[in-house]
Amino acid sequence: MAPWEYDIKSVHYGEWDRTKEDLNKFGIDGWELIRFTENVDDEGMIxxxxxRPLDCLEV
Known part of the structure; x- marks a missing residue:
């Protein structure tokens, strides 16, 4: 099994098009969404x- 790198990032939430745009941007960089937190901040971010596998860094 490959070793994993983990990160927590802010994503626009509530406007589906902006959420998809953010998630697609991270996906292109090899990141796979695990889960969202339950709290959306005042700026609409979650x-x-x-x-992502550590071997993504070797590209």
Missing amino acids: KAFFK
Whole structure:
């Protein structure tokens, strides 16, 4: 099994097009969404947990 790198990033939430845009941007960089937190901040952002295999860094 490959070792994983993890990160927490802010994602726009509530406007589906902006959410998809953010998630697609991270996906292009090899990040896979694990889950969202439950709290949306006052700016409409939510924390999202991501992972990607460490070998993505060798590209």
